[in-house]
Structures are given as C-alpha cells and as structure tokens.
Amino acid sequence: MHSTYLKLIIVFFAAVLASGCATVQPYDYAAYLQSKPRSILVLPPVNESPDVNATYSVFSQLSYPLAESGYYIFPATLVDETFRQNGLTSPTDIHAVAPAKLRQIFGADAALYVNITKYGTTYTIISSAAVVSANARLVDLKTGTLLWQGSATASNDENQNNSGSGLAGLLITAIVKQIVNNVTDASHTVAGITSQRLLQARAPNGTLFGPRSPNYGKDLRP
Amino acid sequence: MKTNITSKTGLTLTLLGTALLGGCASGPPTLYQWERYQPQVYEYFKGQGSGADGQIIALEEDLQKIRAKGNTPPPGFHAHLGLLYSQVGKTDRLEKELLAEKELYPESSTYMDFLLKKSKK
Numbered sequence: 298m299h300s301t302y303l304k305l306i307i308v309f310f311a312a313v314l315a316s317g318c319a320t321v322q323p324y325d326y327a328a329y330l331q332s333k334p335r336s337i338l339v340l341p342p343v344n345e346s347p348d349v350n351a352t353y354s355v356f357s358q359l360s361y362p363l364a365e366s367g368y369y370i371f372p373a374t375l376v377d378e379t380f381r382q383n384g385l386t387s388p389t390d391i392h393a394v395a396p397a398k399l400r401q402i403f404g405a406d407a408a409l410y411v412n413i414t415k416y417g418t419t420y421t422i423i424s425s426a427a428v429v430s431a432n433a434r435l436v437d438l439k440t441g442t443l444l445w446q447g448s449a450t451a452s453n454d455e456n457q458n459n460s461g462s463g464l465a466g467l468l469i470t471a472i473v474k475q476i477v478n479n480v481t482d483a484s485h486t487v488a489g490i491t492s493q494r495l496l497q498a499r500a501p502n503g504t505l506f507g508p509r510s511p512n513y514g515k516d517l518r519p
Numbered sequence: 520m521k522t523n524i525t526s527k528t529g530l531t532l533t534l535l536g537t538a539l540l541g542g543c544a545s546g547p548p549t550l551y552q553w554e555r556y557q558p559q560v561y562e563y564f565k566g567q568g569s570g571a572d573g574q575i576i577a578l579e580e581d582l583q584k585i586r587a588k589g590n591t592p593p594p595g596f597h598a599h600l601g602l603l604y605s606q607v608g609k610t611d612r613l614e615k616e617l618l619a620e621k622e623l624y625p626e627s628s629t630y631m632d633f634l635l636k637k638s639k640k
Contacts, residue, residue, distance in 0.1 A: 353565065364595075369627060372599045372620075373599075374560055375595075375630075404626075
C-alpha cells in the first residue's frame with residue numbers, strides 16, 4: 298500500500314518535471330516560407346475587451362515590431378481613413394473584407410488580423426494590474442492561406458512581489474496602483490509591450506524576419 | 520566615522536558604476552529612427568492633442584532630427600504626414616509626402632498611386 302502511493306507520487310513528479318522541461322513545439326513555417334511576404338497590411342484590431350480605447354491604442358503600436366522585423370507596414374491612419382471612406386468603421390466588418398479586395402486596393406502581400414482579448418486594469422482585493430492580451434493571424438492576400446498565428450500578453454505587475462507589506466499595505470498598494478493605472482493610461486504602455494511580444498520576429502514560434510532586415514532568411518538556422 | 524565615509528564612497532561609486540553601465544547598454548541598432556511617429560498616430564486616432572497643425576510641426580521637427588543623423592523614417596511616416604497636410608487643405612504637400620513614401624518604400628506603390636489618384640479628383 299505504502300509503496301503504491303510512493304510510486305504514484307514519483308510518477309506524478311516525473312510528469313511535472315517532464316512537462317516543465319519539454320521544449321516548445323516549433324511552428325510549422327512551410328506556408329510562411331513559401332509566401333515570402335514583403336509588405337503587411339495591419340488591420341484595425343477587433344476589441345473583445347470592455348475598454349473602447351483598446352482598438353486604437355493597440356493599432357497605433359503594431360507598426361514598430363513588424364517594421365523593425367523587416368516588413369513594409371502600411372500607414373495605420375491612412376488605412377483607417379480608406380476603410381472609413383468606403384463605409385467601414387467597425388474592425389469586425391473590416392476583418393470580413395475579402396483578401397482579393399484588400400490586395401487590389403493596398404497591393405499588400407499579407408494582412409494581419411489582430412483580436413484584443415484583454416485590455417485594462419483588473420482589480421482584485423490584493424492587487425491591481427494593467428493587462429493587455431491579444432492574438433494575431435498573418436494571412437497571404439494572394440491565396441488567403443494562413444501563414445502564422447500567435448498570441449501574447451503583458452502586465453505591469455510582472456516584476457513586483459508583495460512580500461512583507463501586510464494585508465493593509467497590500468490593499469493600499471492595490472488602490473493606489475489602480476488610480477495610477479487609470480490616470481496615466483498605463484494600459485496603453487502595456488499594450489506596447491504586448492505588441493512587441495506578439496510581433497517581434499522570433500523563431501521558433503513568432504513571426505519571421507522580413508526582407509528589409511539583415512536577419513532575413515536566418516531565422517531557422519541553428 | 521571612517522567606515523561611514525568609506526561606505527558612502529562605496530555607495531557613490533556603485534551608483535556611478537550603475538549609471539555608466541546603463542549608459543553603455545544600448546540595444547541592437549534599429550532599422551529606422553522612429554521619434555514620435557507612433558505616439559503621434561495615437562494622438563491622431565484619439566482626436567486629441569494639438570490638432571493637425573501641431574502634429575505637422577511635431578513630425579516636421581522629427582524629420583529634421585532623422586535627416587540630421589542620416590537615418591531613415593519608418594514606413595508610414597511620410598504618408599501620415601501627408602494625411603495631416605491634406606487635413607489643413609495643403610493637397611500639394613499631401614502629394615509630395617505620398618511620393619516620398621513611395622520612393623522610400625516601393626512596396627507601397629499600389630496604395631500610394633490609389634491615394635494620389637483620389638487626391639487629384
């Protein structure tokens with residue numbers, strides 16, 4: 298009896314250790330490598346969070362990681378204006394436009410569809426954090442093929458520990474932080490980090506470098 | 520007392536060392552000099568800040584800084600500046616900036632031609 302339990306515990310720990318050590322499953326880049334996109338049309342993100350500012354806060358910060366990874370990124374403000382002039386103001390409607398139509402107007406090789414799943418300050422009794430989470434799909438506009446997808450999250454509470462301040466201290470910290478988070482547009486700053494984590498070229502799971510980067514074609518070398 | 524002074528000196532040195540290290544630790548070079556492009560795009564979307572005139576001034580200043588260092592403005596910079604000029608009725612400046620975007624980034628040609636055609640209507 299005793300030894301059965303012991304075995305069970307050993308198996309359990311072995312499983313935990315194994316899952317902890319398991320290497321990340323590399324992304325299958327076959328379609329991405331075949332498509333070789335040079336330019337990416339980033340569409341206004343669909344916002345699934347309650348904060349109405351999320352779409353444009355994130356949209357205005359998606360160019361940096363992709364352009365620095367080596368792609369031409371279309372100007373967000375003009376892209377938004379072009380959709381408006383064609384009667385499309387909702388990101389959901391814009392995401393539904395046929396790839397062929399997008400290619401015809403913008404001449405882009407690929408489009409990036411982003412969904413914001415979390416945006417804003419979450420407040421629990423002992424902590425308060427600005428959190429932004431998003432996922433993205435990169436689609437070839439000639440063929441409609443999915444080239445890559447990924448997700449990322451960031452929070453301004455990542456490097457803080459709450460040791461030693463006591464419950465009252467924690468409560469005050471949480472309240473003060475929520476006020477600061479709301480006043481200083483902390484979510485917008487966090488959105489920049491989420492954007493960077495989501496789109497900065499980073500094999501074996503992130504986007505690949507584009508033709509304007511000196512690292513182009515070197516992503517998958519060991 | 521003596522140890523106190525020593526520890527203060529030590530602290531000062533440590534702080535100086537940290538500051539020096541911080542100053543040296545520059546990241547890998549970027550492809551573009553971004554300046555205020557993304558914050559200005561955010562201001563535009565929020566419809567706040569200094570309005571089109573103020574945003575033009577900010578981006579023209581940034582462009583001077585970028586040119587002074589011999590660097591390249593990021594994709595979209597010239598086109599966005601053109602959009603701001605169009606909002607204050609300067610269609611000629613819109614066209615100039617769209618052509619600058621196209622010259623710097625030929626990948627934008629189809630879209631820039633589309634916008635140029637529209638601006639001439």
